Amino acid sequence: MTATTSPAPAGTDPGGPPESAGSRPPRRSLRGPRRAGRPVERGASRVFRWTATGAGALILVVLAAVAVFLVVKAMPALTASSGELVDSVSFMRNSSSLADYVGPLVFGTVLAAVLALVLAVPVAIAIALFISHYAPRRLASGLGYVVDLLAAVPSVVYGLWGAMVLAPLVQPLWSWLGSTLGWIPLFGGTVSPTGRVILTVGVVLAVMILPIITAVSREVFLQTPRLYEEAALALGATRWEMIRMTVLPFGRSGVVSAAMLGLGRALGETMAVLMILSQGFLYSFLLLAAGQQQTIAANIAAQFPEASDMGMSVLIATGLALFVITLVVNMSARAIVARRKDFSGAN
Amino acid sequence: MAQRIDVKDLNIYYGDFRAVADVEMSVEPRSVTAFIGPSGCGKSTFLRTLNRMHEVIPGARVEGRVEIDGVDLYAPDVDPVAVRRQIGMVFQRPNPFPTMSIADNVLAGVRLNNRRISKGDAQDLVEQSLRGANLWNEVKDRLDRPGSGLSGGQQQRLCIARAIAVKPQVLLMDEPCSALDPISTLAIEDLISELKADYTIVIVTHNMQQAARVSDRTAFFNLAGQGQPGKLVEVDDTSVIFSAPREQATEDYISGRFG
Structure with missing residues (x-):
């Protein structure tokens, strides 16, 4: 693009008001040379532009660097023959190939994260709605603070709590579930006497991801335009009907994003799973039995200290799988949000 | 369907602040009553007490009686x-x-009242309401598209269609044309004239020509000064208010000497 208007000489700018033409530098007037062609950015505006662009580029660079690292380091395991892997990697002795090893881990990871999400999302939405639309103002801010505090607890503490307090505590409940609802395949099998099973992990992960989902949902719900809430109320909606007509549809994409943030954390959670779960390498939906599942992150942490070079490469290959899962989850979440974009209220 | 409104000794508060004081007036059925007055005089606040929308604001409350055909809206039960x-x-x-399509917008209030409405009835009601709001011909081919894709004037007529779909006894309008261009305003004003055959209509407006054009009766609200409560100065037939008002303040306001 080139400038289409030649700069007006100083002092004879026809666009400026007469009293300012002489007293101000001509480039301050609206039709002065600065705005004649492509706008020239200066000072803070330029700094900001490059900072923002830089930050945006940085995230791509980091993402690419992680992906490259994972692929390069996993390459030996990806290219090695199955026999070679099984012979040289001690923790793969029960697997026949890399896929055979990674598969159950992917399954366990997704199962634990989905359990956590299923348990956490309804509770988080309920808490967020209570804070945003039901609670008296003072209680609301206090409660919001407490929920945020849950996010500040380190995951190793959750692991300790889960293994030492929650697991014995919920074990009788799991036994009861197993004896009364055992005909549902999920609750079948021998109920673990220790309570250190994937359902307990799901509960702990749910508690861990609750704050982020609640906080984001609460913010989204508070953004519902007053205009539409009043429209619903004026039609004779009760408070719950008003929430169903306006708050929830408006917050839909935000809640999906919040859930995805939570899911991301649940997928990658290491310590809590490692400390609670009695591990196994099966494609098993038995939520109450011991020794059935294991997650990728916890498995990496467990095997990492004693892994040989090839073993390390196998572990990084499982990490690559986790990376891909997370990407797929996020992209499908975007797709869900985008599908009803016309009706999102953003236009 | 249309019913009269009697307001008796009404005081309206935001917390401790009395926003509107001692309103006493009646609204006739099947007529258009306009509220005029300077900004902040409490006419919108008063309008919102007529359907108990005032109290959705935290701390807001009302003292006095608003009777619709003799039933007090503020009775405890x-x-x-x-x-x-x-x-x-x-x-x-x-x-x-x-987040809803045009058709769903029209049906929003009906679905609240009566969940089970057959598909045919729903279609008829959508058409009837949109025709009632003079919007049918413009949107009949895109009833399943979002209402936010319409122009401002069309959106406002959609809101009127939504309001009349439930066949209310009274229709309150809070400056319905202030965000619209003159042509859309004209469309809404024509619509108001048609709707008054069936509904009792109360409209708040900043536009005195509009009040003169559409209303049968006009109520003038004023406030003595900042921090003072708004008061109903006088209410009379629109022709009287705009030609020979009883109060000096009304005459000053409608002749543009202040406000």
């Missing part, structure tokens, strides 16, 4: 939700639900 189902409201800024 009256459910505000039920009141709002019988008294429709159109807001200053068009607010069709952007």
